[in-house]
Amino acid sequence: MTTTDVVVVGSGAAGLTAALVAAAEGLQVIVVEKAPVIGGTSVVSGGSIWAPANRYHTDQPDSLDSALTYLREITMGQVDEKLLTTFLDSVNPMLDTVVEHTGISFEANLDHPDYQPSLPGAMAGGRTIQGDLFDSTLLGDFKDKLRSPHSGVPITRLEVDAWGQDTLDRWDWALIADRVSRGIVGMGAALVGALLHGCLKLGVRVHVSSPARELFLGPNGNISGIDVDLDGQRTRIDVRRGVVLASGGFEWDQELVTQFLGKPMDSPASPPANTGDGLRMAMGVGAALGNMSEAWWTPTIHAKGDTYDGAPLFRPTSSLRALPGGIMVNRRGRRFVNEAMNYNDLCKALSTFDPQEYRYANQPCWLIFDQRFRASYSVATCTPDTPTPSWMPTADTIAELAEKVGIDADGLVDQVARYNEYSARGVDPEFHRGESPYDTYRGDAKVSPHRNLRPLEDGPYYAVEIHLGALGTKGGPVTDATGNVLRALGGPIGGLYACGNVAASAFGTGYPGAGATLAAGMTFGYLSARALAGSGA
Incomplete structure (x- = not known):
């Protein structure tokens, strides 16, 4: 003692x-x-x-x-x-x-x-x-x-x-x-x-x-x-x-996550030692609890084989989603949020529940991008000059890419066509991407005339799955x-x-x-x- x-x-x-x-x-x-x-x-x-x-x-x-x-x-x-x-x-x-x-x-x-x-x-x-x-x-x-x-x-x-x-x-x-x-x-x-x-x-x-x-x-x-x-x-x-x-926090303890968060958070971006030890000790002496269903939410990606402290490493996508030449879509092939939105509030759209289909409307979802995007930006562990890894599906056409990853092909083809039409004019009437100072801060300053918006151009095309993650509870x-x-x-x-x-x-x-x-x-x-x-x- x-x-x-x-x-x-x-x-x-x-x-x-x-x-x-x-x-x-x-x-x-x-x-x-x-x-x-x-x-x-x-x-x-x-x-x-x-x-x-x-x-x-x-x-x-x-x-x-x-x-x-x-x-x-x-x-x-x-x-x-x-x-x-x-x-x-x-x-x-x-x-x-x-x-x-x-x-x-x-x-x-x-x-x-x-x-x-x-x-x-x-x-x-x-x-x-x-x-x-x-x-x-x-x-x-x-x-x-x-x-x-x-x-x-x-x-x-x-x-x-x-x-x-x-x-x-x-x-x-x-x-x-x-x-x-x-x-x-x-x-x-x-x-x-x-x-x-x-x-x-x-x-x-x-x-x-x-x-x-x-x-x-x-x-x-x-x-x-x-x-x-x-x-x-x-x-x-x-x-x-x-x-x-x-x-x-308790984001790496699946029992506590299931019990308290009430959302399909499966990709914490913090060190895996965060398993709720302090929470349990406080409960043991009769502490009041609050805010238990909340986290510092963040959309993440996981490169196969990428680990940290012996656990899968889920990397935040703070800027990646805001860069020109990519869009986020759900399994219907539809955009559902301003991709450049701050990570915490974007995740509130990721956790939307569809009572008709009785499932989360925007899980799973994917970031879809073209060859110019692939050649310009790093995606997790994949840099522009490295071979395309197995965890990044690719195809010569948008429809083929949709089929590969389980997205409705007609929906995605239609969505890309509509997005391309108005992004060529530098506007996003659906979700107002690029209108906020935060959006432009996260965009690519070297791309003009718009840091956040550009049509998806020539293939091949690529997809990476975006997960609902957390920096911590x-x-x-x-x-x-x-x-x-x-x-x-x-x-x-x-x-x-x-x-x-x-x-x-x-x-x-x-x-x-x-x-x-x-x-x-x-x-x-x-x-x-x-x-x-x-x-x-």
Whole structure:
């Protein structure tokens, strides 16, 4: 048995922010991580943080009032407004504290719009901020414990925007090779690396391969300790202040997905260690649950044989769907959504249920594209200069392609003809693709006259299946505005806090913009640590 002030369960950005702030407040902190590597889902993210009215955005006026208007709209009145106002009041102080103890340099992305830029209070750019690169050699013995991202390519999110996410031939590979040789990491890995470095400097003890098992309540009903397989040995850690759950979602546990999500989500894009450990522990001590049917949805593709941590790797399609020369269709051969729509809200169309046929109307679905698209863009692991793989069906005609993959041939031929007719004019009267600033941001800036629209031209033609996936779930224990977990029967559970994807999201069903996941997780990690330290919100 051992004793400390605070135990943080999970080592993503939310958990490490909680650990960093608690240690900066003078508390003794232990971080326990289930996986053999550090960083969780945060490492495989873009490392962006959605921070309205941040000090890095100076080109356009922004305000917390306009951001609150936007959050009210995108959460559709389903979230306690106290959580929204607390987030907005705290996200920038959180960033200031993180910068103070890590030295991260942030920069506003002036071109990245909010995810629903037409809603009142939305901004066309600047609320999403991104960090710089990080030298992983600064971590010493922990360098090899930093989780590797899916690609392992050390670049910044701003460089991805400049070079093109799906146009690998435009990337500066000599610069990238130099960074790799020097141990430089980028995006989510850089954010986690910097947070971990800050934690280590403040004396935080970090243990990998140490899954948490059970929470303990004291005679007063507050959290008194936690059971952990600490470095391979079952250990009870008593806590003087409390426990912060930051262990990620439950998207890789099929039983929990079936029980709670209520949608055919079969392709999580996160590390497979996210199996609901924190959720189960919170349920075990009587926590109230909320937002359990929601996730940070994303359409994904899977290249046969592509794996990560021994599980199939499902890759998000953030930009791929928005590029000119491709359309998404269901089994009837019909488009059903603006393909360039932000990934979270597009998935709401993927999960539409048809009560007449008693099946999901748009599952399965496919991205259909022509030879010019194939020769211009990378699709998962397939680059323009590599042979066409078996998981990418191809045919000389649209009708033959439809027959190959099980799409209604007449429907697809008709759909392509109609799409070609109006896309040649640079319009999409059916779904308004290319009209939103978000759409054009995701398109190909080197294609004119339209970044998002172009008729499907000469064959051969190709199809890849698009899956309903998730970056992570966002339902779990309900918290108050300090991150304190609430009881199912009312009142707080003393000493138990939750942040990140393990907790019921402060954004409900909505996804405000790029980096909102990390922003909420880190902000409520910050608030949890301050509450445990007695500093208040």
